[in-house]
Amino acid sequence: MKNVFNNKPNKMDGNEIIPLDTKTQQAFLRAFDELAPKLYRFSLLKVSSKVLAEDLVSQTFLRTLQYLHNGREIKTFSVFLYQVLKNLITDHWRSKNRQNVSLEEFPDDIFADYRQSPEKITNEIEFKRIMDGLNQLPKDQQEIIHWRFIDGFSVKEIAALSGKKNSAIYVSIYRAINKLKQHWHV
Amino acid sequence: MFKIFQTIKTLKKLKKIEPDKRWLKNQRAYFTRIMNIEETIKAARPIFFRKTAVIALTVLLVFLGIGGGAINSAQAALPSDALYPLKLFTEKIQGLLVIGNENKIDFALKLAEKRLEEIEKETERNGNSEKNERVAFTAISHAQDNLKKAETLIKENSGSGKNENENFKQIEKALKKLGKVSERKNRVAAKLSDKIPELSSALNSLDLASIKIEEEANKIIINGIIASTTEPAVSAGNDLFNLLKEQAQKAIERAEKKIRIVEEKLERFAEKISDTQINGNADNEKRGEERQEKNQGKPLKSLERLVQELEDSAKKLESAAEKLNNAKKEFNEGNFDKTIKQANEAFKKAVEAE
Numbered sequence: 393m394k395n396v397f398n399n400k401p402n403k404m405d406g407n408e409i410i411p412l413d414t415k416t417q418q419a420f421l422r423a424f425d426e427l428a429p430k431l432y433r434f435s436l437l438k439v440s441s442k443v444l445a446e447d448l449v450s451q452t453f454l455r456t457l458q459y460l461h462n463g464r465e466i467k468t469f470s471v472f473l474y475q476v477l478k479n480l481i482t483d484h485w486r487s488k489n490r491q492n493v494s495l496e497e498f499p500d501d502i503f504a505d506y507r508q509s510p511e512k513i514t515n516e517i518e519f520k521r522i523m524d525g526l527n528q529l530p531k532d533q534q535e536i537i538h539w540r541f542i543d544g545f546s547v548k549e550i551a552a553l554s555g556k557k558n559s560a561i562y563v564s565i566y567r568a569i570n571k572l573k574q575h576w577h578v
Numbered sequence: 579m580f581k582i583f584q585t586i587k588t589l590k591k592l593k594k595i596e597p598d599k600r601w602l603k604n605q606r607a608y609f610t611r612i613m614n615i616e617e618t619i620k621a622a623r624p625i626f627f628r629k630t631a632v633i634a635l636t637v638l639l640v641f642l643g644i645g646g647g648a649i650n651s652a653q654a655a656l657p658s659d660a661l662y663p664l665k666l667f668t669e670k671i672q673g674l675l676v677i678g679n680e681n682k683i684d685f686a687l688k689l690a691e692k693r694l695e696e697i698e699k700e701t702e703r704n705g706n707s708e709k710n711e712r713v714a715f716t717a718i719s720h721a722q723d724n725l726k727k728a729e730t731l732i733k734e735n736s737g738s739g740k741n742e743n744e745n746f747k748q749i750e751k752a753l754k755k756l757g758k759v760s761e762r763k764n765r766v767a768a769k770l771s772d773k774i775p776e777l778s779s780a781l782n783s784l785d786l787a788s789i790k791i792e793e794e795a796n797k798i799i800i801n802g803i804i805a806s807t808t809e810p811a812v813s814a815g816n817d818l819f820n821l822l823k824e825q826a827q828k829a830i831e832r833a834e835k836k837i838r839i840v841e842e843k844l845e846r847f848a849e850k851i852s853d854t855q856i857n858g859n860a861d862n863e864k865r866g867e868e869r870q871e872k873n874q875g876k877p878l879k880s881l882e883r884l885v886q887e888l889e890d891s892a893k894k895l896e897s898a899a900e901k902l903n904n905a906k907k908e909f910n911e912g913n914f915d916k917t918i919k920q921a922n923e924a925f926k927k928a929v930e931a932e
Contacts, residue, residue, distance in 0.1 A: 417613050424606055432597040446601055453609060522588060541589040573585045 412460055420460065423469035424453060430543045431477050437523075437538070438481050448484065452477045470545070471552050525575040533568040540565055583719060656700050657713040666720075680748045683731045687755040690724035693717040694762040701769055711774050714766075718780045725759070725787035728752070732794040749795045750821060756791055757828075763788075782929045785832070789922050796825060800915055819914075826905075826914040829921035833902050836928040840895055843932065848888055891931040898927035 412420070428449060436445035455476050459466070466472045526534055532554065539545040539553060547565075551558050653668070655661040669689060676685045697717045704710045732752065763784050771778045799822045905920035 412613060420613070421606070421610065424609060428602060428605065429597055433592070433595045436595060437592070442598075446597065449597075450605060453605070457609065457612065518591070522592060525588075537589065538592075541586055542592045569582055569585055572589070573582060576585060576588055 416460055419466075419469065420457065423456075423473065427470055427473055428453070431473060433542065434474070434538060435477060435481065437526075439484065444484070448477060448480050451480055455480075468552060470549065474553050521576065525572045528575060529568050529571060533564050533571075536561060536564045537568045537572075656696055656703065657717055658700060658704065658710075679731055679734060680751065683728050683748070683752050684755060686724045686728040686731065687752065687759055690721040690728070691755070691759045691762050693721035693724065694759065694766050697766050698762075698769065711777075714770060714774065714777055715780060718777075718784060721759075722784055722787050725784065725791060728756075729787070729791045729794055732791060732798070749798055753792070753795055753821070753825070756788055760785075760788055760832075778932070782932065785836075786926070786929065789925065792825060792829070792918070793922070796822065796915065796918055799825070822914045822918075826909055826917040826921070829918045829925070830902070830905055830909060833898070833905065833921045833924040833928065836925050836932075837895065837898050837902060840891075840898075840928045840932045844888065844891055844895065847891075894927050894931035898924045898931060900924075901927060 431449045431452060432445055435448045436442065439445055439448065452473055456466070456469075456473060459472075526537070529537065536550055536554060539550045540547070545553065547558055547561050550556075550561050554561070556564075653665060655665045673682075673685060673689075676682050694717070697714045700710055700713050700717075704713075732749075763781060767778065767781050771781070901920050901924035905917045905924060908914075908917040908920055
């Protein structure tokens with residue numbers, strides 16, 4: 393990945409690159425512009441490392457591009473990209489034989505990665521409080537809440553992303569918000 | 579309800595996490611290169627120029643009338659209309675162009691009143707629909723934001739070092755406008771509180787936001803009165819004194835009204851509880867069990883708990899009434915600043931009881 397700027401690549405993982413039509417190229421770049429920051433945020437909150445999150449997002453787009461180069465179509469980029477990213481995150485945890493680590497067990501400098509965000513989450517205690525709240529939700533509710541309120545997806549889009557019905561999404565949002573409300577404000 | 583907004587607001591703080599812009603740019607360049615695309619370099623233009631151009635174009639669009647038709651139509655839009663976001667957007671632009679703290683305060687209060695007016699109009703149009711309920715909560719939340727903005731501006735104003743005459747005019751104007759907001763709020767409360775009971779707590783938060791504005795305004799008034807003991811400002815001091823007296827009267831009236839409303843509510847609540855106690859039978863218990871099943875096993879509030887809540891509220895209301903009496907005593911003695919303080923505390927206690 394690091395040397396790609398020195399040589400114009402014409403091969404990708406040993407496969408010959410089949411040129412994409414302009415429409416697909418533009419769609420891919422639009423998806424990159426719109427979704428790369430969101431995927432990065434999603435990934436960072438899952439793996440808690442800036443470098444790893446960047447790497448996972450790069451791989452996500454690279455795999456998507458490979459898929460397109462195989463002559464296949466993608467109807468909804470957001471659904472496809474999130475699915476690829478989720479698989480990569482799962483692979484990452486499996487491959488390293490990692491265990492789930494609670495936030496308390498993270499080293500002190502783990503928040504340094506978040507502080508590098510231009511806008512900054514200035515208060516680590518505040519951040520920890522938010523994450524504590526989110527971590528107490530079931531995994532699917534965490535994702536739905538993330539997509540709805542952090543990434544700003546519509547309920548319809550979330551239904552497509554999670555493969556659930558609209559009504560189920562509404563119920564999940566309601567339950568998750570109530571749990572968070574109790575955790576943070578009561 | 580506002581706890582839900584707070585929860586969502588807390589969650590949205592995570593939006594601040596953003597990738598490194600250089601990394602993002604490099605990645606984009608990498609994929610562009612892979613796909614052999616030669617893009618025209620739009621991004622080479624300085625960001626400042628682009629931003630300025632966008633702002634200038636927007637201002638031109640809004641104020642020179644290009645596309646004025648849509649914007650004019652949007653001014654009459656209600657929250658459930660498609661053009662409503664455009665209305666809010668034009669208001670934001672207008673807000674940016676308002677010059678002077680006094681006008682900014684006026685503008686913020688005007689918007690708060692407008693939001694409440696929209697709830698009234700929306701109710702007339704849609705009746706008591708679920709959609710209307712959602713609209714009402716959103717509009718109240720917007721109005722509350724505007725009141726908070728006004729409060730901040732008044733705080734800033736208090737440190738501006740203006741003379742008493744100027745302060746008097748500004749504060750009088752702001753308080754008059756705030757009075758109109760309160761009137762509008764009372765009308766909304768009268769129309770909707772029975773239909774949407776949850777709305778009353780949202781409207782209470784508007785009252786509390788108004789009280790905060792008044793408290794800030796009162797600080798300026800009191801400072802003005804203290805400063806006016808030196809000769810040239812005496813007449814301004816008298817005006818300020820009268821204004822403070824007026825504020826004290828209003829605070830007493832508001833607290834009295836609130837206590838009366840809460841009293842009535844508690845009486846109704848107590849009647850319901852005693853009915854349940856008298857008529858409580860096996861059927862009720864059975865229905866309770868069924869409801870509990872529907873409620874996914876969560877226990878319903880027991881009668882004892884309701885009685886306990888009623889007692890707590892009654893105690894708070896008693897304390898509110900006591901504070902109101904103190905406020906009245908202070909008023910008779912001419913201590914208007916203390917009157918306002920006591921009356922506002924009485925109001926807050928009544929809200930807690932509610």
